[in-house]
Amino acid sequence: MPTQRKATDWLSIVLISACLAAAARAGESQEPLPDAWLARWRAPAMDDRPLQIVHAIDPRRATAEGIDQMVPQTGAGKVEPKGMGYYADLGLGGIGCNVAFKDYLRSEEHWNTLAAGVEACRRLGLVVWLYDEDGYPSGAAGGLVLEHDRAFEAMELAFDASRDEPFVVRPAYEHTHASNNYYAARRYANLLDDRAVRCFIAKTHEAYWQRLEPYFGTTIRATFTDEPSLMAVNLGQIPEPARSRVRVVDPIDASVKALPTVPWVYDLPERYRERYGEDLLAGRPSLFAGDSPDDRKVRRQFWALIADLIAERFFGAIQEWCAGHRVLSSGHTLSEESILRHVPLEGNALEVLGRMDVPGLDMLTSDPEAVVHSAWLTAALPSSAALLGGGRRVMTEVSDFSQKMGGHGPADPAAMRATAAWQAAWGVTDFTLYYGINDRPADDYRAYCEYVGRLNAILKPARFDRRVLLYYPIHDLWEEYLPVAEPLHPGSQSARAQAIIGSFMRLGQMLQRTQIPFALIDHKQLAAAEVEPGGYLTMAGHRFEALVVPRAVQLPGAAAGAVDRFRGRGGRVVDDEADDLATPESLADALAPPYRLDPASDRITLGQYVRDGRRVLLIANAGREPYEGYLAAAAPGAWHRLDPADGSVGIVERDAEGRIAVSLPGRCAILLVASPPRGK
Numbered sequence: 001m002p003t004q005r006k007a008t009d010w011l012s013i014v015l016i017s018a019c020l021a022a023a024a025r026a027g028e029s030q031e032p033l034p035d036a037w038l039a040r041w042r043a044p045a046m047d048d049r050p051l052q053i054v055h056a057i058d059p060r061r062a063t064a065e066g067i068d069q070m071v072p073q074t075g076a077g078k079v080e081p082k083g084m085g086y087y088a089d090l091g092l093g094g095i096g097c098n099v100a101f102k103d104y105l106r107s108e109e110h111w112n113t114l115a116a117g118v119e120a121c122r123r124l125g126l127v128v129w130l131y132d133e134d135g136y137p138s139g140a141a142g143g144l145v146l147e148h149d150r151a152f153e154a155m156e157l158a159f160d161a162s163r164d165e166p167f168v169v170r171p172a173y174e175h176t177h178a179s180n181n182y183y184a185a186r187r188y189a190n191l192l193d194d195r196a197v198r199c200f201i202a203k204t205h206e207a208y209w210q211r212l213e214p215y216f217g218t219t220i221r222a223t224f225t226d227e228p229s230l231m232a233v234n235l236g237q238i239p240e241p242a243r244s245r246v247r248v249v250d251p252i253d254a255s256v257k258a259l260p261t262v263p264w265v266y267d268l269p270e271r272y273r274e275r276y277g278e279d280l281l282a283g284r285p286s287l288f289a290g291d292s293p294d295d296r297k298v299r300r301q302f303w304a305l306i307a308d309l310i311a312e313r314f315f316g317a318i319q320e321w322c323a324g325h326r327v328l329s330s331g332h333t334l335s336e337e338s339i340l341r342h343v344p345l346e347g348n349a350l351e352v353l354g355r356m357d358v359p360g361l362d363m364l365t366s367d368p369e370a371v372v373h374s375a376w377l378t379a380a381l382p383s384s385a386a387l388l389g390g391g392r393r394v395m396t397e398v399s400d401f402s403q404k405m406g407g408h409g410p411a412d413p414a415a416m417r418a419t420a421a422w423q424a425a426w427g428v429t430d431f432t433l434y435y436g437i438n439d440r441p442a443d444d445y446r447a448y449c450e451y452v453g454r455l456n457a458i459l460k461p462a463r464f465d466r467r468v469l470l471y472y473p474i475h476d477l478w479e480e481y482l483p484v485a486e487p488l489h490p491g492s493q494s495a496r497a498q499a500i501i502g503s504f505m506r507l508g509q510m511l512q513r514t515q516i517p518f519a520l521i522d523h524k525q526l527a528a529a530e531v532e533p534g535g536y537l538t539m540a541g542h543r544f545e546a547l548v549v550p551r552a553v554q555l556p557g558a559a560a561g562a563v564d565r566f567r568g569r570g571g572r573v574v575d576d577e578a579d580d581l582a583t584p585e586s587l588a589d590a591l592a593p594p595y596r597l598d599p600a601s602d603r604i605t606l607g608q609y610v611r612d613g614r615r616v617l618l619i620a621n622a623g624r625e626p627y628e629g630y631l632a633a634a635a636p637g638a639w640h641r642l643d644p645a646d647g648s649v650g651i652v653e654r655d656a657e658g659r660i661a662v663s664l665p666g667r668c669a670i671l672l673v674a675s676p677p678r679g680k
Contacts, residue, residue: 044453
């Protein structure tokens with residue numbers, strides 16, 4: 001690997017020199033890229049490289065030298081284990097790991113093994129993130145929370161119209177994600193219960209701290225929580241044959257009826273009365289039916305409270321613990337791709353992700369064409385939470401799970417790179433990998449890690465540069481949402497809810513497919529935004545010049561007031577109800593973005609950033625076919641072209657109109673870096 005890096009360094013120097021000479025011959029002013037940028041580009045740091053998720057450090061292979069990692073078999077023979085250096089040799093920057101799942105959190109032998117592994121990572125310079133659960137979903141500490149107190153189990157308020165007393169509070173287990181997931185069917189903890197969450201943190205985070213405290217803030221950088229949720233909704237059964245292979249920890253009672261449900265916690269009526277001065281028990285019928293203003297108000301108030309409670313009691317509690325123990329909080333939620341499911345699963349996905357230091361997403365496919373078609377919301381949520389919270393880092397748990405389950409995997413290297421570039425365009429900086437290492441040649445894995453490292457070398461220190469906001473209509477869905485017994489889907493909801501969901505999803509897709517980077521904003525954030533002269537909305541130091549609003553939305557008072565002030569000062573408000581937004585081109589015309597492709601392509605995604613006064617663009621082609629065209633560029637002067645696949649650096653061609661020539665093979669990406677404005 002060192003020899004390979006030296007060759008890459010030499011090639012980069014030759015190419016840079018040739019490009020600068022070409023620019024001088026053309027008479028175009030070209031500011032060279034800073035040495036610090038190029039040094040990191042040529043040799044990506046451990047911090048910029050992906051982390052491999054490693055759940056099974058085998059205690060039988062611990063040695064006095066550190067730790068020997070069990071390596072899967074390849075072919076007829078076994079790969080000789082090389083310790084944790086195996087991961088460094090593959091070009092990875094570290095691991096996401098946990099104490100062994102067997103005898104989870106109970107075995108001192110396994111704790112000692114993990115400590116030896118973390119120490120080996122320290123010596124090698126590998127980064128470590130701590131995964132906080134025995135499998136997923138996070139929150140139950142592998143059953144120890146409920147073992148401590150069964151009263152801490154996730155609960156739901158169910159409605160059974162066949163009973164004289166139709167309302168019943170019961171455990172949220174049967175017909176929920178707790179009993180229908182790919183890892184294990186087991187009862188779950190109540191994330192609304194402050195006592196249960198304190199127990200989870202004590203059993204999990206505090207246990208890691210007690211044994212690994214010297215590594216916190218140095219080798220250990222973050223904790224990772226995986227798919228926590230409120231449970232009280234039917235998401236449907238996982239398909240066979242996977243379902244029959246799921247480990248059943250807690251027997252499933254087939255006599256438990258599937259009913260409409262909402263999440264519940266011991267002090268919810270008290271918290272509801274405290275906030276609203278009203279009796280929640282009297283308002284229970286409105287949670288399940290009714291279309292009057294009072295029914296809608298009860299639902300809106302209920303889900304607003306639920307969202308705040310889980311954000312504070314679970315996500316916020318972990319974030320506060322991490323802040324006091326020198327690490328960052330990270331992870332991702334469940335079913336990010338469905339805004340309807342955001343209501344029952346966490347109340348407000350944008351709000352809860354805002355309580356993570358490094359909000360994340362779960363990318364279950366590495367088919368870039370599938371990603372560009374349907375995954376925009378999955379990426380938009382954590383990147384928007386980071387941006388509007390004043391952060392930059394975004395995590396992904398990425399794999400080729402869907403391809404493998406469908407018999408089309410493992411993903412090939414080009415697909416992996418294209419999926420990585422698409423995510424980087426959305427803002428992802430921290431790649432945690434569930435790819436099978438031995439599913440592909442080691443050289444391909446090294447090349448992928450170099451690819452991600454180069455993307456981060458340029459983009460990770462950069463700032464988001466998004467000028468468009470898309471309204472996240474969770475406030476409207478709160479009042480529309482009606483629980484159902486069957487698996488939840490939009491067709492079970494009101495015509496208005498379906499119109500809101502359809503418009504929101506279509507607008508987000510069109511923005512992505514017309515290369516317009518954007519961020520999501522909800523009603524609370526919109527109400528808190530500063531309206532500046534000249535027509536700008538400002539949040540966390542970012543200035544936005546346009547707001548896109550889905551159809552059938554009714555902005556609440558404070559948010560509506562902010563929009564009126566924004567419009568009055570010249571801000572651009574594009575409304576799917578009032579404006580003719582039938583096509584992506586019509587939306588792009590209404591927003592007048594600074595960069596547009598000619599010819600248009602819905603397979604190209606654009607990431608837009610600023611670093612040290614320079615515009616930085618990432619252009620990713622998710623399609624299999626090459627793209628040839630031009631990009632209209634607002635910034636004058638010459639632009640650098642950087643290819644993360646081979647590490648080359650050049651200067652782009654521009655036509656007589658000043659457009660940038662874009663030539664992208666299928667499943668490839670380039671970085672474009674502008675010269676800084678004069679005087680910078």
